[in-house]
Amino acid sequence: MKTTIKDIAEKANVSFATVSRALNNHPRISSATKEKITKIADELNYKPNFNARSLVKKETKIIGLVLPEIQGDFFTEVIKGIDQVAHSGGYHVIVASSHSERSIAESIMSFMGESMVDGVILMIPAISDQLKEIIGVSGSTPVVIINGNHEIEDFDIVYIDNFQGAYSIIDYIIKNYNYTKIAHIKGPLKNNDALERFEGFKAALQDNGLELPDEWIINGDFNIKGGEIACSRLLSLRNKPEVIFAGNDMMAAGCYRAIKTYGLSIPGDIGVVGFDHTFLSELISPPLTTVHIPIFEVGKKAASLLLEKLKNKDHQPNQIKISTGIILGESCRKKLVGKSA
Amino acid sequence: MKTTIKDIAEKANVSFATVSRALNNHPRISSATKEKITKIADELNYKPNFNARSLVKKETKIIGLVLPEIQGDFFTEVIKGIDQVAHSGGYHVIVASSHSERSIAESIMSFMGESMVDGVILMIPAISDQLKEIIGVSGSTPVVIINGNHEIEDFDIVYIDNFQGAYSIIDYIIKNYNYTKIAHIKGPLKNNDALERFEGFKAALQDNGLELPDEWIINGDFNIKGGEIACSRLLSLRNKPEVIFAGNDMMAAGCYRAIKTYGLSIPGDIGVVGFDHTFLSELISPPLTTVHIPIFEVGKKAASLLLEKLKNKDHQPNQIKISTGIILGESCRKKLVGKSA
DNA sequence: GGAATTAATGCAAACGCTTGCACTAAGATA
DNA sequence: TATCTTAGTGCAAGCGTTTGCATTAATTCC
Numbered sequence: 001m002k003t004t005i006k007d008i009a010e011k012a013n014v015s016f017a018t019v020s021r022a023l024n025n026h027p028r029i030s031s032a033t034k035e036k037i038t039k040i041a042d043e044l045n046y047k048p049n050f051n052a053r054s055l056v057k058k059e060t061k062i063i064g065l066v067l068p069e070i071q072g073d074f075f076t077e078v079i080k081g082i083d084q085v086a087h088s089g090g091y092h093v094i095v096a097s098s099h100s101e102r103s104i105a106e107s108i109m110s111f112m113g114e115s116m117v118d119g120v121i122l123m124i125p126a127i128s129d130q131l132k133e134i135i136g137v138s139g140s141t142p143v144v145i146i147n148g149n150h151e152i153e154d155f156d157i158v159y160i161d162n163f164q165g166a167y168s169i170i171d172y173i174i175k176n177y178n179y180t181k182i183a184h185i186k187g188p189l190k191n192n193d194a195l196e197r198f199e200g201f202k203a204a205l206q207d208n209g210l211e212l213p214d215e216w217i218i219n220g221d222f223n224i225k226g227g228e229i230a231c232s233r234l235l236s237l238r239n240k241p242e243v244i245f246a247g248n249d250m251m252a253a254g255c256y257r258a259i260k261t262y263g264l265s266i267p268g269d270i271g272v273v274g275f276d277h278t279f280l281s282e283l284i285s286p287p288l289t290t291v292h293i294p295i296f297e298v299g300k301k302a303a304s305l306l307l308e309k310l311k312n313k314d315h316q317p318n319q320i321k322i323s324t325g326i327i328l329g330e331s332c333r334k335k336l337v338g339k340s341a
Numbered sequence: 342m343k344t345t346i347k348d349i350a351e352k353a354n355v356s357f358a359t360v361s362r363a364l365n366n367h368p369r370i371s372s373a374t375k376e377k378i379t380k381i382a383d384e385l386n387y388k389p390n391f392n393a394r395s396l397v398k399k400e401t402k403i404i405g406l407v408l409p410e411i412q413g414d415f416f417t418e419v420i421k422g423i424d425q426v427a428h429s430g431g432y433h434v435i436v437a438s439s440h441s442e443r444s445i446a447e448s449i450m451s452f453m454g455e456s457m458v459d460g461v462i463l464m465i466p467a468i469s470d471q472l473k474e475i476i477g478v479s480g481s482t483p484v485v486i487i488n489g490n491h492e493i494e495d496f497d498i499v500y501i502d503n504f505q506g507a508y509s510i511i512d513y514i515i516k517n518y519n520y521t522k523i524a525h526i527k528g529p530l531k532n533n534d535a536l537e538r539f540e541g542f543k544a545a546l547q548d549n550g551l552e553l554p555d556e557w558i559i560n561g562d563f564n565i566k567g568g569e570i571a572c573s574r575l576l577s578l579r580n581k582p583e584v585i586f587a588g589n590d591m592m593a594a595g596c597y598r599a600i601k602t603y604g605l606s607i608p609g610d611i612g613v614v615g616f617d618h619t620f621l622s623e624l625i626s627p628p629l630t631t632v633h634i635p636i637f638e639v640g641k642k643a644a645s646l647l648l649e650k651l652k653n654k655d656h657q658p659n660q661i662k663i664s665t666g667i668i669l670g671e672s673c674r675k676k677l678v679g680k681s682a
Numbered sequence: 683g684g685a686a687t688t689a690a691t692g693c694a695a696a697c698g699c700t701t702g703c704a705c706t707a708a709g710a711t712a
Numbered sequence: 713t714a715t716c717t718t719a720g721t722g723c724a725a726g727c728g729t730t731t732g733c734a735t736t737a738a739t740t741c742c
Contacts, residue, residue, distance in 0.1 A: 075420075095436045116391040
């Protein structure tokens with residue numbers, strides 16, 4: 001039988017209300033009784049009942065995290081970031097991974113519905129209208145979204161500045177390495193991150209006055225195999241690009257494979273640029289030139305935002321931009337002498 | 342204001358007990374009223390209150406997952422496995438990652454204590470006596486451990502057969518590739534997985550009548566840098582090994598780096614064997630010969646075991662062994678003609 | 683020294699739900 | 713027709729807390 005405050009009350013000869021107050025550091029409790037009660041609670045190995053408390057306080061101190069299907073260590077870092085902030089705020093984190101759009105919606109619903117969580121962090125590659133509706137309607141449970149799209153003004157969202165990331169690195173390699181023929185392997189069609197990267201890429205080319213033949217834009221899937229296939233297509237073109245900008249590191253790794261298969265060398269014969277700066281990018285050789293995303297930071301920011309939202313009921317939707325950085329590996333040409341960014 | 346069963350009761354002109362029964366498919370409710378109530382509940386967008394239910398039913402339908410600090414995609418897969426089983430059993434999964442031994446203990450305590458979870462899955466590299474005590478004492482909350490050590494008979498545990506995994510692959514490369522000089526880079530000292538792999542390795546050498554000079558056993562840390570450093574030491578030995586068995590893939594990748602730095606080739610000059618069959622092992626080149634661990638399976642088994650335990654109160658501690666497999670990459674010598682396993 | 687303040691504690695309701703028991707109105711049985 | 717089942721509901725207690733209000737005892741003030 002678990003010990004309750006009543007057990008303690010009995011043993012301490014006080015009402016159980018007093019016990020509750022003593023254990024919660026209520027000011028109007030004499031230090032003598034507080035001490036006594038704490039001691040007895042300790043002896044009886046008392047642990048407060050989470051559900052009873054939640055029931056009356058109308059909060060659970062749990063935040064729900066809905067994750068998409070992601071490969072790699074994205075997950076880990078995000079969770080860590082969220083966990084750190086959540087924990088220091090006295091919250092626990094519930095995780096639900098979801099594999100399809102439908103089950104995502106369901107997860108959220110079940111989370112938000114049963115008043116099991118105080119808030120939800122929703123990490124999701126694309127935001128469907130259906131989802132918007134769910135989030136909008138159930139106005140009750142606060143939601144923070146982690147996504148590549150910042151143009152959703154009604155929601156709280158932490159987004160990675162994919163556009164700037166792509167723009168910067170492409171601009172950099174053009175200015176510093178004098179690349180002029182750059183191809184791109186896109187991510188999944190409906191993926192906002194993928195979309196923004198593509199836009200940033202195009203903008204950089206345009207601003208530098210470079211051409212972009214259609215055949216240099218290939219659809220990929222953010223997976224290694226997709227990168228490999230896409231790269232093969234590029235390599236078999238008559239008008240080959242000089243460097244390939246893969247939508248993420250995974251596909252960049254796929255490029256490495258394809259290039260190796262073709263008996264070509266990186267960056268001698270062809271350059272490769274990635275995006276994400278995952279663990280992987282430093283492992284493959286040559287080390288990949290890629291865009292760094294502070295994933296841990298993303299998790300922390302999302303959690304902070306949610307906690308903020310939980311405190312201030314009349315909090316206004318907030319869009320937090322996470323900036324990226326350039327990681328210079330060795331998968332591009334040597335820097336031109338006398339020219340710099 | 343969230344709708345409660347009382348709201349529904351009022352609207353349906355029945356007692357709220359009837360509502361509760363109707364919504365929980367109690368047999369003694371006329372299908373007419375059941376239908377009526379379900380309809381109203383739907384209209385009012387009713388969602389049961391998780392805490393109230395948990396309070397009276399004395400169960401939360403949540404299982405806690407305590408994770409250590411791990412790099413790579415171990416996490417992801419385990420969570421997925423656990424989540425799948427848990428979900429289909431009507432449970433949610435709470436995650437707490439922990440960074441030090443102390444905070445692991447604390448996480449568990451806070452989980453198990455506040456009757457926030459029905460059970461805990463504890464993934465942990467080493468089991469200290471302190472931890473054993475915590476788990477033992479608080480007999481109330483069921484715990485399942487994921488660990489490399491099966492010799493803890495009092496607990497429910499899912500363990501990876503590291504010994505056999507190491508033994509098999511070492512035995513294989515000896516018999517098939519005729520290696521005779523094999524070095525090993527160990528994992529962290531107190532890590533049970535690391536320990537078992539080392540034992541399996543030694544046993545395989547012994548059974549094949551091979552020598553193992555002390556200088557061929559290097560301490561590592563399961564990280565890439567550690568692997569690189571350890572490998573460098575091996576490469577600078579006068580009596581160099583022909584193949585290096587790294588305690589995990591990460592360190593194997595470190596070996597790749599060191600070997601490259603020394604201007605040597607794999608497997609021409611020296612072979613490398615890993616353990617884990619992480620994503621990474623297929624990425625580096627040449628693809629790594631390594632030991633496969635069905636991580637997803639581990640998660641599923643752990644969750645199943647826990648659910649089983651939650652059902653049967655008088656369930657006996659169970660040790661579940663997860664077997665490994667050999668993945669033949671290209672980081673070892675060519676197979677000898679006319680000789681086979 | 684009596685009134686007013688303050689400190690410390692108790693009382694009891696409430697949170698939203700489940701469930702054993704009691705109750706009613708049928709239909710079944712004798 | 714009187715009794716017995718049985719299906720369908722309602723009553724009310726209880727789960728373990730928190731917390732506003734009431735109460736008492738101690739202290740302070742004039």
